[in-house]
Amino acid sequence: MIRSKQILALLALVFLAEAFLPGCSHRSSLPLTGPQVLNETEKAGEKVFMQNCQRCHPQGEAGLGPSILWAPGFAKRFQVRHGAGAMPAFDKEHLSEKELDQLMEYLKALKKN
Amino acid sequence: MLLIALPALYGCYGIRPSQGGGEAKTSERKIHPKDIALPKGYAIEAVATDLTFPTGIAFDGQGLIYVVESGYAYGETWAEPRLLKIGPSGKASIVATGAKNGPWNGITFYEGQFYVSEGGEMDGGKILRISREGEVTALIENLPSMGDHHTNGPIVTNGYVYFGQGTATNSGVVGEDNARFGWLKRHPDFHDIPCNDIVLNGKNYETDNPLTDDPDDKATTGAFVFFNTKTHEGQIIKGSLPCSGSLMRIPLDGGEPELIAWGFRNPYGMAAHDGKLFVVENGFDDRGSRPVWGTGDLLWEVKENQWYGWPDYSGHEPLDHHGYKVPGKGTVELLLKEHPAKPPSPVAVLGVHSSSNGMDFSTGDVFGYNGKAFIAQLGDMAPNVGKVRGPVGFKVVVVDVELGIVQDFAVNKGNKNGPASLLRKGGLERPVAVKFHPDGKSLYVVDFGIIDTSGKGTVSRKGTGVVWKITKQ
Numbered sequence: 001m002i003r004s005k006q007i008l009a010l011l012a013l014v015f016l017a018e019a020f021l022p023g024c025s026h027r028s029s030l031p032l033t034g035p036q037v038l039n040e041t042e043k044a045g046e047k048v049f050m051q052n053c054q055r056c057h058p059q060g061e062a063g064l065g066p067s068i069l070w071a072p073g074f075a076k077r078f079q080v081r082h083g084a085g086a087m088p089a090f091d092k093e094h095l096s097e098k099e100l101d102q103l104m105e106y107l108k109a110l111k112k113n
Numbered sequence: 114m115l116l117i118a119l120p121a122l123y124g125c126y127g128i129r130p131s132q133g134g135g136e137a138k139t140s141e142r143k144i145h146p147k148d149i150a151l152p153k154g155y156a157i158e159a160v161a162t163d164l165t166f167p168t169g170i171a172f173d174g175q176g177l178i179y180v181v182e183s184g185y186a187y188g189e190t191w192a193e194p195r196l197l198k199i200g201p202s203g204k205a206s207i208v209a210t211g212a213k214n215g216p217w218n219g220i221t222f223y224e225g226q227f228y229v230s231e232g233g234e235m236d237g238g239k240i241l242r243i244s245r246e247g248e249v250t251a252l253i254e255n256l257p258s259m260g261d262h263h264t265n266g267p268i269v270t271n272g273y274v275y276f277g278q279g280t281a282t283n284s285g286v287v288g289e290d291n292a293r294f295g296w297l298k299r300h301p302d303f304h305d306i307p308c309n310d311i312v313l314n315g316k317n318y319e320t321d322n323p324l325t326d327d328p329d330d331k332a333t334t335g336a337f338v339f340f341n342t343k344t345h346e347g348q349i350i351k352g353s354l355p356c357s358g359s360l361m362r363i364p365l366d367g368g369e370p371e372l373i374a375w376g377f378r379n380p381y382g383m384a385a386h387d388g389k390l391f392v393v394e395n396g397f398d399d400r401g402s403r404p405v406w407g408t409g410d411l412l413w414e415v416k417e418n419q420w421y422g423w424p425d426y427s428g429h430e431p432l433d434h435h436g437y438k439v440p441g442k443g444t445v446e447l448l449l450k451e452h453p454a455k456p457p458s459p460v461a462v463l464g465v466h467s468s469s470n471g472m473d474f475s476t477g478d479v480f481g482y483n484g485k486a487f488i489a490q491l492g493d494m495a496p497n498v499g500k501v502r503g504p505v506g507f508k509v510v511v512v513d514v515e516l517g518i519v520q521d522f523a524v525n526k527g528n529k530n531g532p533a534s535l536l537r538k539g540g541l542e543r544p545v546a547v548k549f550h551p552d553g554k555s556l557y558v559v560d561f562g563i564i565d566t567s568g569k570g571t572v573s574r575k576g577t578g579v580v581w582k583i584t585k586q
């Protein structure tokens with residue numbers, strides 16, 4: 001059981017890495033995409049993003065870290081909680097489940113815009 | 114599986130080369146405003162071109178445009194610092210010039226006089242007052258400005274001239290990176306000066322010694338001391354004014370500096386708005402004897418006498434927080450045995466290495482974005498400041514200072530972000546300052562020009578600076 005979980009985790013990590021590698025060509029900059037209309041959950045997620053993610057992924061685009069616009073939601077959630085590569089993990093003390101849910105909703109909105 | 118997964122993951126950052134925006138594909142500066150994206154309803158035009166390292170803009174009582182050219186750029190490129198008047202056709206005429214002691218980093222106009230920050234890379238920083246006729250008076254001299262970062266600002270508010278003073282080093286320890294910057298051989302006795310007494314942890318760092326010809330010679334250096342000087346635990350470093358990494362003020366006619374706040378790394382842009390004082394700070398680099406990774410540039414609301422964390426914090430987080438561990442290296446050691454205070458949370462966190470610099474607030478509905486801060490982002494200097502996965506900065510962002518939300522306002526079009534010289538286009542290169550015209554209708558953007566980091570060193574290209582004007586239609 002433990003071994004299968006580990007394999008699943010590694011698969012997710014590999015998928016995440018693969019998803020991140022090509023993700024530098026998409027833009028989410030508002031002057032390019034037009035204004036973004038966010039619901040209350042997405043607005044809360046935007047604040048979480050600004051406090052924790054913006055520094056390395058400005059507007060979701062590549063910066064210190066890679067673009068996160070192309071990665072699937074489950075991979076991003078896994079990456080936030082566990083960290084991999086250079087990115088640190090954000091545990092529940094730093095980022096509650098509710099905040100993580102809000103962040104994921106915002107990232108979905110950012111990807112759609 | 115492990116063999117596949119780990120290289121794939123670490124390879125994202127550890128193995129892949131840096132992909133910063135300074136790795137220019139052309140040295141030619143094209144001007145095509147249509148290459149710049151703005152929110153709907155805004156237009157941009159170039160109002161002055163062919164400038165050499167412009168850094169600041171001001172408007173006199175009649176709303177006429179004045180620009181300062183820095184006279185110094187990273188890569189040890191020297192020129193004559195100049196105050197220029199920009200005519201209606203974009204033609205520049207010289208109002209005043211300075212000595213070889215740039216960079217002139219900023220300008221403001223107040224009651225018939227210009228106030229200019231002289232970076233002081235050669236002889237120390239100054240605040241200059243310059244009359245319309247070009248008469249130059251130093252209001253304060255010998256600021257500790259001969260290192261990595263310089264004297265910044267100024268602004269005039271509350272009847273005083275406020276200015277920022279950057280630190281000598283990246284993170285408190287003089288090292289080989291400072292020799293590469295060019296200043297360590299010029300000023301081997303220069304180091305950071307705290308504003309108040311501090312107590313050290315006694316951390317020392319061994320490096321090669323670039324001050325001798327012996328390639329095997331080593332140096333050991335602690336914090337807040339000369340290069341190749343050891344420190345010990347419990348050692349007290351006396352504070353004094355003027356000091357490094359601080360915000361200070363002087364009377365309008367000059368005089369002794371008064372400390373406003375300290376613990377900044379490089380407090381570059383500043384603005385007073387709604388009775389509050391805001392400062393933009395450039396965060397740490399991944400370089401030198403004590404590299405730091407992952408710290409964003411920060412927008413602060415300044416409280417008097419507050420310590421803001423340098424050299425041991427980024428925002429309210431200490432640097433031994435796991436998030437700031439340099440990939441492939443250990444966790445950063447804290448330098449101070451006791452910290453003067455716990456720093457507050459910043460107003461907003463901006464991109465790591467974005468070099469978020471000049472700032473101004475919109476104060477009306479004519480332009481829109483009333484009460485929001487506009488910040489010019491010069492853009493990354495990677496790989497010299499550390500590795501990045503994509504160009505950072507090279508644009509103007511707008512910040513909601515109540516919510517801490519950062520959004521792009523002016524960026525280059527294309528399938529990736531970056532300066533015009535990387536994209537081979539004619540848009541923004543390196544925005545370094547923003548300033549609203551007194552009529553509130555237009556935002557002016559000072560664009561430093563091309564800084565090329567693609568070779569072994571840094572090459573700043575003269576004559577590639579531009580002033581842009583953004584107007585709501």
